[in-house]
Amino acid sequence: DTEVTQTPKHLVMGMTNKKSLKCEQHMGHRAMYWYKQKAKKPPELMFVYSYEKLSINESVPSRFSPECPNSSLLNLHLHALQPEDSALYLCASSQDLAGGLGTQYFGPGTRLTVL
Amino acid sequence: AQSVTQLDSQVPVFEEAPVELRCNYSSSVSVYLFWYVQYPNQGLQLLLKYLSGSTLVKGINGFEAEFNKSQTSFHLRKPSVHISDTAEYFCAVTRDSNYQLIWGAGTKLIIKP
Numbered sequence: 515d516t517e518v519t520q521t522p523k524h525l526v527m528g529m530t531n532k533k534s535l536k537c538e539q540h541m542g543h544r545a546m547y548w549y550k551q552k553a554k555k556p557p558e559l560m561f562v563y564s565y566e567k568l569s570i571n572e573s574v575p576s577r578f579s580p581e582c583p584n585s586s587l588l589n590l591h592l593h594a595l596q597p598e599d600s601a602l603y604l605c606a607s608s609q610d611l612a613g614g615l616g617t618q619y620f621g622p623g624t625r626l627t628v629l
Numbered sequence: 630a631q632s633v634t635q636l637d638s639q640v641p642v643f644e645e646a647p648v649e650l651r652c653n654y655s656s657s658v659s660v661y662l663f664w665y666v667q668y669p670n671q672g673l674q675l676l677l678k679y680l681s682g683s684t685l686v687k688g689i690n691g692f693e694a695e696f697n698k699s700q701t702s703f704h705l706r707k708p709s710v711h712i713s714d715t716a717e718y719f720c721a722v723t724r725d726s727n728y729q730l731i732w733g734a735g736t737k738l739i740i741k742p
Binding site for chain 1: 661663665670671672673674675678680681717719721723724726727728729730732733734735
């Protein structure tokens with residue numbers, strides 16, 4: 515089973531709202547990732563968690579705040595977003611960070627629209 | 630620095646015809662190679678990967694790819710495409726010691742009836 519689930523599937527929010535995206539995997543993977551994908555472009559890495567600790571923050575604005583409550587869950591808290599933040603947000607997980615165990619499996623994504 | 634080139638932004642092909650999607654990478658060290666598929670309005674699905682061993686890799690949905698170290702290529706092939714193969718295909722590369730996927734720009738496969 516290589517399933518990563520994400521909720522919600524779609525989200526519309528205003529610039530003053532606070533919302534959260536949720537990602538879950540039950541494959542025992544110890545690395546989890548958040549990506550942002552604009553239309554017709556490859557995904558851009560935002561954050562990497564390894565063993566529930568934030569390993570990488572790719573200079574993402576503070577209006578995006580990740581959280582890893584346990585080894586199966588990854589959240590992305592959103593606050594005061596801008597219309598240009600509208601995109602598909604993808605979660606991924608891998609057994610470990612690098613090497614042959616670093617194969618990343620993606621969820622279906624959350625389509626975010628910021629009004 | 631590593632880079633991945635997908636030479637074709639779009640590849641139109643008739644249904645039941647063969648297809649090849651090209652991917653070239655630049656790296657002086659050992660790499661791992663991946664092809665992902667993204668169907669319309671969906672997430673990314675791993676099609677196949679090359680980590681080591683046989684250079685011909687078979688994936689899901691009848692796709693296969695061949696790793697060619699001398700030509701630094703990892704082209705994706707399918708002998709007979711179906712309308713359901715309409716999607717965006719991304720090639721990606723990572724180094725052994727690195728978590729970060731380096732992505733190609735993507736190739737849109739368009740199946741003509």
